[in-house]
Amino acid sequence: QDKKPNVVVIGTGGTIAGAGASSVNTAAYQSAVVPVDKIIAAVPEISKIANVRGEQIFQIGSESFNDERLIKLGKRVSELLKQSDVDGIVITHGTDTIEETAYFLNLVLKSEKPVVVVGSMRPGTALGADGALNLYDAVLVAGSKEAAGKGTLVVMNDEIHSGRDVTKSNTFKVETFRSPYGPLGYVVENKLSFYRLPARPHTTQTEFDIDKISSLPRVDIVYNYGNVSRTAYDAFVAAGAKAIIHDGTGNGSVAEQIVPVLQEVRSKGVQVIRASRTGSGVVIRNGEQPDDKYDWVVTDDQNAQKARILAELALTRTNDPKELQKIMWKY
Numbered sequence: 001q002d003k004k005p006n007v008v009v010i011g012t013g014g015t016i017a018g019a020g021a022s023s024v025n026t027a028a029y030q031s032a033v034v035p036v037d038k039i040i041a042a043v044p045e046i047s048k049i050a051n052v053r054g055e056q057i058f059q060i061g062s063e064s065f066n067d068e069r070l071i072k073l074g075k076r077v078s079e080l081l082k083q084s085d086v087d088g089i090v091i092t093h094g095t096d097t098i099e100e101t102a103y104f105l106n107l108v109l110k111s112e113k114p115v116v117v118v119g120s121m122r123p124g125t126a127l128g129a130d131g132a133l134n135l136y137d138a139v140l141v142a143g144s145k146e147a148a149g150k151g152t153l154v155v156m157n158d159e160i161h162s163g164r165d166v167t168k169s170n171t172f173k174v175e176t177f178r179s180p181y182g183p184l185g186y187v188v189e190n191k192l193s194f195y196r197l198p199a200r201p202h203t204t205q206t207e208f209d210i211d212k213i214s215s216l217p218r219v220d221i222v223y224n225y226g227n228v229s230r231t232a233y234d235a236f237v238a239a240g241a242k243a244i245i246h247d248g249t250g251n252g253s254v255a256e257q258i259v260p261v262l263q264e265v266r267s268k269g270v271q272v273i274r275a276s277r278t279g280s281g282v283v284i285r286n287g288e289q290p291d292d293k294y295d296w297v298v299t300d301d302q303n304a305q306k307a308r309i310l311a312e313l314a315l316t317r318t319n320d321p322k323e324l325q326k327i328m329w330k331y
């Protein structure tokens with residue numbers, strides 16, 4: 001009789017767990033205060049589509065999602081996915097860094113079962129709050145057969161995005177999550193439809209396994225502009241960074257005063273990875289700089305924060321810049 005899927009909702013905080021002083025506080029409120037069980041209970045319609053139970057792993061703003069927390073979350077999700085009584089997982093998450101967490105999980109989980117990361121832009125107390133519908137849709141997707149084997153997904157604002165591609169594009173609007181090649185599908189009124197599939201390897205197809213990862217090498221990002229100095233590069237190298245994402249202008253360009261700095265960084269054994277602050281496009285190898293000559297690496301189409309996640313994982317496998325380059329191009 002009971003054919004409903006079993007979905008575990010893991011609470012981590014964010015605005016979906018937020019509360020404001022009044023209903024007109026759509027953007028000024030306290031995030032990460034409402035427990036996950038209360039968030040689930042606020043959407044009784046969910047009990048018609050899935051057997052849901054909540055689990056509170058953190059109660060934080062996602063800007064504080066450090067590597068240790070990423071690993072802890074990944075390991076817990078992996079553990080749950082191995083249970084035969086779990087059909088899918090939803091993670092409630094702050095929207096600031098959903099893109100990093102979703103990409104990380106997309107690369108390290110070893111299961112075909114759906115994993116959906118969800119958040120909201122307005123707290124549950126606000127007029128036009130978006131969390132309830134987002135959570136409902138996320139549970140629907142996580143409990144569906146159609147979402148299996150498609151990698152970690154992000155469901156927000158009626159859209160299903162690939163964790164690889166999705167990025168936050170607006171500070172306050174409900175329509176903030178974008179993927180450069182569009183969402184994978186839509187969810188509307190209890191119906192989900194996929195229109196495309198992720199082309200890059202994910203979950204079961206990758207060389208990264210969360211069960212075998214207990215720490216990540218340090219990778220930092222330096223944002224660029226014409227007047228940039230060497231201060232941040234030196235500080236990160238001194239702090240023990242294993243790679244620096246050079247978040248360059250345009251096609252990952254390097255200001256004239258920084259070219260020798262990056263050569264020096266590389267000569268110390270630290271990887272140099274050129275990314276672009278433009279927000280879209282591909283950084284062309286040997287384009288703006290002779291990467292072959294300098295032994296540098298370029299990101300593919302990933303922004304700096306996603307490149308950082310991939311680089312950390314890649315450096316658990318290799319410290320050879322040629323191999324690192326292959327990995328940056330592969331995922």
Ligand SMILES: NC(=O)CC[C@H](N)C(=O)O
Pocket residue numbers: 013014015016031060061062063093094095096097119120121122
């Ligand atoms: N809309 C949000 O979730 C942002 C709240 C908070 N900065 C976070 O990322 O957790």
